[in-house]
Amino acid sequence: xxxxxxxxxxxxxxxxxxxxxxxxxxxxxxxxxxxxxxxxxxxxxxxxxxxxxxxxxxxxxxxxxxxxxxxxxxxxxxxxxxxxxxxxxxxxxxxxxxxxxxxxxxxxxxxxxxxxxxxxxxxxxxxxxxxxxxxxxxxxxxxxxxxxxxxxxxxxxxxxxxxxxxxxxxxxxxxxxxxxxxxxxxxxxxxxxxxxxxxxxxxxxxxxxxxxxxxxxxxxxxxxxxxxxxxxxxxxxxxxxxxxxxxxxxxxxxxxxxxxxxxxxxxxxxxxxxxxxxxxxxxxxxxxxxxxxxxxxxxx
Numbered sequence: 001x002x003x004x005x006x007x008x009x010x011x012x013x014x015x016x017x018x019x020x021x022x023x024x025x026x027x028x029x030x031x032x033x034x035x036x037x038x039x040x041x042x043x044x045x046x047x048x049x050x051x052x053x054x055x056x057x058x059x060x061x062x063x064x065x066x067x068x069x070x071x072x073x074x075x076x077x078x079x080x081x082x083x084x085x086x087x088x089x090x091x092x093x094x095x096x097x098x099x100x101x102x103x104x105x106x107x108x109x110x111x112x113x114x115x116x117x118x119x120x121x122x123x124x125x126x127x128x129x130x131x132x133x134x135x136x137x138x139x140x141x142x143x144x145x146x147x148x149x150x151x152x153x154x155x156x157x158x159x160x161x162x163x164x165x166x167x168x169x170x171x172x173x174x175x176x177x178x179x180x181x182x183x184x185x186x187x188x189x190x191x192x193x194x195x196x197x198x199x200x201x202x203x204x205x206x207x208x209x210x211x212x213x214x215x216x217x218x219x220x221x222x223x224x225x226x227x228x229x230x231x232x233x234x235x236x237x238x239x240x241x242x243x244x245x246x247x248x249x250x251x252x253x254x255x256x257x258x259x260x261x262x263x264x265x266x267x268x269x270x271x272x273x274x275x276x277x278x279x280x281x282x283x284x285x286x287x288x289x290x291x292x293x294x295x296x297x298x299x300x
Contacts, residue, residue: 010261018257019155024234025249027206033182034202041109043231044116049211050218053078054131086207120225133219154216242293
């Protein structure tokens with residue numbers, strides 16, 4: 001248990017998981033910054049994106065195509081389908097409640113979890129599926145240290161996508177519009193920003209990044225309607241980092257990933273999802289808005 005090689009291997013695996021957690025958390029932050037709604041259904045959205053990829057990749061492979069052609073066909077279709085899912089959720093569930101207190105919207109996202117999981121079970125059955133992995137499942141050794149190549153490449157891809165979207169968020173006009181809407185929606189609307197469009201864009205970004213995370217996660221385990229439970233793990237990441245902080249989510253994702261790995265190593269897998277929340281509770285006692293969250297003052 002106290003073998004330094006095993007501890008180092010688990011630490012690296014935790015950091016790799018943290019990269020995927022960061023990509024998942026990014027979608028939650030985007031929706032929260034634009035709409036002030038915490039999307040509890042993000043895990044279910046991830047699961048649906050993984051099922052989209054599974055469906056399109058299996059359909060393409062039925063024609064005997066090479067793996068590269070399968071990916072070339074299935075990935076764009078997956079992203080398009082996930083974007084459409086985001087538009088549908090925003091237009092028919094979120095937009096009618098625009099301007100209301102966030103609590104009913106949060107309850108809608110909680111109800112959406114059951115809806116999406118039920119639909120997935122009806123369409124694809126609850127049986128475990130095994131989508132085609134983007135990267136080979138090989139183990140490389142650096143001396144006595146074992147490195148999971150699939151987790152390494154998944155981590156690198158998730159981190160690159162996270163950084164690209166974060167830079168676009170900071171540099172692009174759409175990113176400025178999202179930040180303006182998050183700061184003051186009425187003033188943003190008066191300045192000519194299409195707030196409804198920003199809402200839709202935030203949901204599209206969340207669903208597409210979620211589908212990428214689902215594509216990376218499903219081959220590591222298996223694809224079932226319960227895959228979305230990973231979204232519950234990422235809640236601790238977003239709370240720790242700060243609900244509206246992209247940089248905070250990145251830092252918190254690595255912390256939570258490492259804490260999960262250490263809890264699993266020293267205490268057992270049954271504590272993997274409990275210990276991170278204990279850590280988060282201890283930290284938010286000192287920093288109630290998370291590591292880098294914006295402090296808000298409500299004036300009466």
